[in-house]
């Protein structure tokens with residue numbers, strides 16, 4: 142079985158455990174195994190946008206040093222934020238001489254980072270393996286489910302890091318949904334931001350933004366939306382609680398991680414997901430042909 | 433929008449350009465950034481107006497706007513700008529100019545206790561909005 146270095150990032154160990162657990166379950170069905178990096182760090186969560194801040198990038202560099210130490214320069218992430226941050230910091234390391242020198246000198250207790258780590262997203266690993274293989278691994282085609290992929294920002298932008306080279310009209314998740322036997326639902330809001338970190342101090346703005354996303358999917362007939370980002374998931378899932386309060390007769394829509402959708406199609410047992418604010422039970426029942 | 437042409441503070445101008453690494457003078461006001469911005473509806477100055485006001489030297493109006501705190505760093509403006517201007521970085525520089533004077537947009541302890549937030553949300557929010 143192929144083994145990949147795997148960088149979880151902090152949120153996959155807390156609110157987004159289900160993104161990780163389901164990925165670890167389905168990977169062997171596709172012929173690979175994720176091996177968690179030793180002593181990894183938080184990636185820093187936001188690639189710092191000011192040219193003179195170096196400190197906020199150190200977590201990402203340290204994590205890439207951990208990858209380098211394994212002797213295998215490829216690392217897989219599941220979280221869109223980690224994916225984006227590692228790629229952006231690595232690009233800066235390779236193009237900004239000042240940054241590189243300062244970081245290397247500051248981290249003189251570490252093995253020197255060489256700037257060669259290749260960060261890939263789990264979706265890209267699947268794409269490389271091939272969606273035919275995904276089809277072969279399906280034991281329960283999700284033919285009753287209508288699924289709207291949601292990309293958000295960090296799988297797509299900046300352009301050079303877009304997950305399948307098409308930041309305005311990506312299709313990698315659509316291919317996955319199709320391979321799992323579910324019906325792909327288009328959503329005009331699939332590349333729009335969910336409101337991201339504004340959720341902490343400005344939840345109403347976020348509720349407004351996710352309303353567009355959920356309704357965009359609903360109008361086209363979706364039962365659920367899938368995402369690969371723990372922050373998008375939190376906003377799309379938890380912030381519907383605000384919509385339930387302010388919109389009369391609002392019907393909440395369950396939001397799944399893309400790996401959970403894979404679990405529904407590939408794993409024998411029924412999942413017991415506990416970290417959802419909007420109950421995913423109707424989706425699980427539909428997948429298992431119970432309603 | 434009425435724009436007053438002001439004598440720009442050279443010091444502030446250089447700071448914005450240095451921190452962001454972006455030159456807002458390149459902007460030719462096509463409005464592409466604003467049309468794709470998911471937060472424009474809430475903003476008091478929309479993205480292209482940020483550049484217009486900066487070009488006219490009215491830094492104060494931009495620094496006191498709600499806009500710089502509503503930008504979610506989604507990079508849509510940067511991806512679509514035909515002049516290669518990255519407004520997400522300009523907004524970051526404007527926030528930094530305020531934050532580096534020891535300004536917090538909110539009280540960390542108060543907001544953190546309003547929900548069970550994912551770690552990424554808290555770290556990102558504190559890095560973006562507090563000193």
Ligand code: SF4
Nearest residue numbers: 459460462463465513
């Ligand atoms: S898209 Fe670029 S050139 Fe057009 S208004 Fe916005 S910043 Fe200016």
Ligand code: SF4
Nearest residue numbers: 469503504506507509
């Ligand atoms: S990065 Fe900020 S200004 Fe640019 S489109 Fe996104 S929210 Fe609007």
